Amino acid sequence: MSANPVLVEVTRGPLVESWHRGAAAISDADGKLLLALGDVARPIFPRSAVKAVQAIPLVESGAADALGFGPAELALAGASHNGEPRHVATAAAMLARVGRTEADLECGPQWPERQDDIGRLHIAGLKPGALHNNCSGKHAGFVCFACHAGLDPAGYVAPEHPVQREIRTTMENVFRTPLGPEVQGIDGCSIPTWAIPLERLAAGFARLATGVGLTPGRAAAARRILEAGMAEPYMVAGTNRFCTRFMSAFPGRLYAKTGAEGVFCAALPEQGLGIAVKCDDGAGRAAEVILATLAARLLGLEESPEMRPFVEPALLNRNRWPVGSVRAAAALGDAQF
C-alpha cells in the first residue's frame, strides 16, 4: 500500500479537520508525464470517469449517426446524471429509437439526486426505475449499439457479452493496457470495471483530446463525444453538479468527468493533455479540488474569480453558515509542472 501524499485538506474553524491522500497524473498523448504526484503506476478502478471511452463503440460503429443522435444524446451516453426530467426523457427517447424501453436496461433502479425530482415520484406514487439510474444514458447507448449491430442486448452487462467485449478492446486500445480478470471488478451499474494506472488514464484522455495514436474513425468518435459533453454539460451530470458547473464555467476548454470512489479524468484539447486523479479514500470532494487545481494551472486560470469556488469550495452548515473549506494541501499547491 503506497503512502501517497496529502493533496487536499478540509478545514473547520482554525484547524484542519480531515485530509485526503491521493495520486494524480498529467500526460500528453505519447505518454510523456508532465506531472506524477504519488503512485501513478498502480491500477485503479476508473469507474464512471471513463464513460466517454465506453461510448466510443456507439459512435464509431455508425449507430449514433444511424439513430440520429446529436450532442445531447452523446453527452448523456457518457454521463453520470442526476435523473432529472430531461436526462430521463432523453435516455427513454434513445431506447425508443431501437424499439426498446426501460425494461431493457440492466443497471438497476436509483432515486434521482434532487428533491424536486424525488418529490415528483412520491407525489405520483411511483418508485424510481432504471431510467433514473445515473448511468441510464450510458446503458441506453449500450442497448442502441447492440441493436444497431444486430445483437441481442439481453445480458449486455456481462463481461462476455459482445457489448462489453467491444468496450474492453476499445479501452485497451485507448489506454494501451491489457485488461484481464486480475483487474476486473463489477461497477455500481453492474457492468465490468477494469483497473488502469493513472499514468495510462491520463495519456488515454490526451489521446481522446488529440486523436494521436488512434485510428481516424476512433479519433473522430472520441472527439465528437468530448465535444458533445463540452457543448451539453448539463447532460453529463446536471443541476449543481461539479462536472456540469466546471465545464459550463470554462466552455470548450476542457472535458471533465468524475468517477465513484474519488476518481476524476479530464481532457484539455488546446493543450493536448489528459489528467487523471484518484483519492486513496474514495472522496469525491477531494478529487474535485485536485482536478480543479491542476486544470486551473494548465489553463492559466489560477487567478480567475470563476475558478475560486472550484479550487476552494466553502463548507456550509445546515443554517448555511460557512464553517470551513476544502483546499489544496502543500504537496498539490506547490507541485512543479
Next chain:
Amino acid sequence: MSANPVLVEVTRGPLVESWHRGAAAISDADGKLLLALGDVARPIFPRSAVKAVQAIPLVESGAADALGFGPAELALAGASHNGEPRHVATAAAMLARVGRTEADLECGPQWPERQDDIGRLHIAGLKPGALHNNCSGKHAGFVCFACHAGLDPAGYVAPEHPVQREIRTTMENVFRTPLGPEVQGIDGCSIPTWAIPLERLAAGFARLATGVGLTPGRAAAARRILEAGMAEPYMVAGTNRFCTRFMSAFPGRLYAKTGAEGVFCAALPEQGLGIAVKCDDGAGRAAEVILATLAARLLGLEESPEMRPFVEPALLNRNRWPVGSVRAAAALGDAQF
C-alpha cells in the same frame, strides 16, 4: 500532518479500491491507554460523537426529571437521528413541556434520511423543518435545559450563551482538556465543536461508563444517558443506522455514537473502557468498521456471527449484487491489546 496507519480497506473484485487511514484509542477511566493506533494526541473535532456529554447538563441540573423525561427522551437528546416520525414527535413533545416549539430550534432544517419520510413531506406539500434535523433532540434538550434554569433560550447555539458555556465546562471536566478558541469550530447544527485528542475522548467515555473521576451527580447523569441510549437504540439514530443496529445486536454491552467526518466514540460498561476513533479522511464507513473491530475484540465477540456484518459489511451495487466489502486492514486486524 501525521501519517496514520491504513486501518480499513475497501475491496472491489480482486483489488483494494480505496483505503482509509486513521487513529484509534482505547482507554480506562484513569487515562491508561490499552491501545494507541496512530496519532491519538492530536486534537480532533468529535462532532456528534460527544452528544451524550452535551446532554449531561439537561440531566444533572434536574431539568430532565422535572420535565418527566425517560429513556426515549434522553436517548434522543444524545441522538443523530433519521428524522423518522417518532424522532420528530418526541423532540416536539420535549419542547412542548417547556412551552416551546420548532420555532425555538436554531439547528436549521434538514431532509429526513429515509425515502418513506421524505415522501410523506412531499405528498403533504411540506418542506423539512428544524425538527427533522438529525440534531433536533439535542437542541430540544438545550432549550429544555435553558428554560428549566430560567434562561432565555434565544441564541443558545452561540459559544457565549450560558447553555454552551455549561456544556464546555462539562466537556472540560469529562475529557480533562481545556477547550479554548484555538480548538473551536462551528458544527453542522451551528453549536460550537471543540477539538479534543482521541486519548482524552477515550478516557472520557470510560469515565461516563464507570463514573470514576466524576462527581456523584455527574456520574449518575452520565450513567442514565448511556443506559437510555442502550435501552432505546432506535432513538439514538434510527432504521438501518449503524449505532442503532450495533447497540440493538449487543444489548447493554456498549454505548456507541458516531460523529461526522469519520468519528466514533463508545463506552463499554463491563470493561470500564472507552474507545475513540477518527478517520483522517472523514469516512464514516471506515469509522464504523474500526469501532466494530475494536469492540468485537474487547467484548470477546470476534467469532460471533452477529458481529460479522459490522466488521466486514458487504458493498452492494444498484442491482444489489455484492461487489466488494469494507474490512480491517493489517494494522487494525493485527493490533495487539
